[in-house]
Amino acid sequence: MTKLKNDTLIRALLRQPTEYTPVWLMRQAGRYLPEYNQTRARAGDFLSLCKNPDFATEVTMQPLARFPLDAAILFSDILTIPDAMGLGLYFAEGEGPKFERPLREEWEIRALTVPDPDVHLRYVMDAVAQIRKTLDNQVPLIGFSGSPFTLACYMVEGCGGTDFRQIKTMLYQRPDLLHHILNINAQAVIAYLNAQIESGAQAVMIFDTWGGALSHNAYQEFSLRYMSQILAGLIREHGGARIPAVVFTKGGGLWLESIANSGCDAVGLDWTVDIAEARRRIGDKVALQGNLDPAVLFATPEVIIAETEKILAGYGNGSGHVFNLGHGISQFTPPESALTLAEAVHALSRKYHQ
């Protein structure tokens, strides 16, 4: 077991005592950092950046050089799995991710297979290993994947930001077909996250970006159920250390109790949730991660500090809270705001850990 110099994140996720509240930021390696944009320009485009372990390592490390963050997160995309399945991920300039070959026909769905992460997603495992080496145990490395349902949204719709018409038509009209896709996706995510853990990821997170678009019944059946399957299939101990797992359903605030029962160690909260109320509902069962509105980072340092204090005070005394944004950091964020935030979390949280 290699000893982390700063294991505050791991301890907080496992609800063990810490000296302060750890902090990291969803999408912390991203377009709001000029050095990221420079690396991306050198790489050519976003996918080349993801697929080259040298570049992926470089951008993963960038926010750690600027801000006192308590974790690194693998730089990658949530859609690597369907890309490895052969759907042809691409990014049109100025638009979100798209697939060249979305799932339109039943035979295409029946032909889906689980990619071997050590073969088809080798570049991710190489990046994980290289980042771990570069990190030199400074802070833990978080691995991640999209949730089976979120992957399926992109696979069926062919792109994000839709009205979910195609996937919901399938859900209500041909639930058997959607369950088939979700089963394959869940197996693929288990293999993918376990390979990340074996390559060096010290915590994992499942991003369920679109689960919040479902009705409460459909969420249980088509999203949470498959995340529970994944959690049951994950390696939870590696190299003598416990590997905490975080589940984050954006827009899932109504379902916190059932998410907390999924087998995860921590639940990610978006910014609509009152963290004090969330702790009352589930905070004796799991750790909580979140949940500052990313738009607060457009404000002055005084406002950033005041809003940070509100969330720390909302969570209250004791361990079990990982500070984060309630959603990925905006590309329009001034980097100084992220510094103000990270420093404020560390300075203001000590009084809650005495």
Place this chain on the structure above:
Amino acid sequence: MTKLKNDTLIRALLRQPTEYTPVWLMRQAGRYLPEYNQTRARAGDFLSLCKNPDFATEVTMQPLARFPLDAAILFSDILTIPDAMGLGLYFAEGEGPKFERPLREEWEIRALTVPDPDVHLRYVMDAVAQIRKTLDNQVPLIGFSGSPFTLACYMVEGCGGTDFRQIKTMLYQRPDLLHHILNINAQAVIAYLNAQIESGAQAVMIFDTWGGALSHNAYQEFSLRYMSQILAGLIREHGGARIPAVVFTKGGGLWLESIANSGCDAVGLDWTVDIAEARRRIGDKVALQGNLDPAVLFATPEVIIAETEKILAGYGNGSGHVFNLGHGISQFTPPESALTLAEAVHALSRKYHQ
């Protein structure tokens, strides 16, 4: 007091006994109906349709001719108020609403004034009066407005579907300016809805389409507070009849208790909320309206009927439920699905009203 031939909706909103659960559909007069598209083509464009009381009456009546709905809803746009303030509402082909002159400078915000509904929004009042006359007391007519915060989003961003960067920057950086806009908007909505009531609207609904994008604290301060102001300023009795008011915050499922305390008679639920749970939380205080996922209407009649029964059973016995979708009906909905739904609600709900 003119006697409604079918006042089931009004009774349900006031939680008085009914023989069955009334049903109407958000955006029931819309692009999924071929006859709507024909009228719109004759009108020229969407805004000309809204601004011509003859056309507005025609499309308002269309869904009632097809489906056994228990209410008509004024055909109009939620952005008539900022248009009347002089911001220049327009619709680019294939895109959502936009403003020619969004609020960018403090002096523009300070110059905002409350439009006189009987002058600047005369066309809406004329439409309300004409629709009432045409309805001939068959079913009640619902009037509506956007919420102060939702209007402000469009006024500041200049369009919908954004990341809310401009309005949230204002919210966190210059809350005084946003409160100024919201105060003006709340006064404008009070005058607008009261004029609709005096022109013949028999129930009113406030659409808070974007309140769900706020953090829980910001929602209370910047959205709900102003809806409460409106509810306190509304005419609640007219022509001897109580005028029920419905508040609908899309994505507001976490805040149902505080919405129910806003002074409204009914709370609209989006499809993510479990209506059984919502009734446990607030159903002894107000009526509930909702909440079928509009995507269910892409499925077969059997699925539509089964999902309808789930919601009726979820609400359970007794009055206080108005069946609706959890969001506006999609333009891709087969009209037959809306018929299946309306008939199913009537047939299946009688057992809950014995």
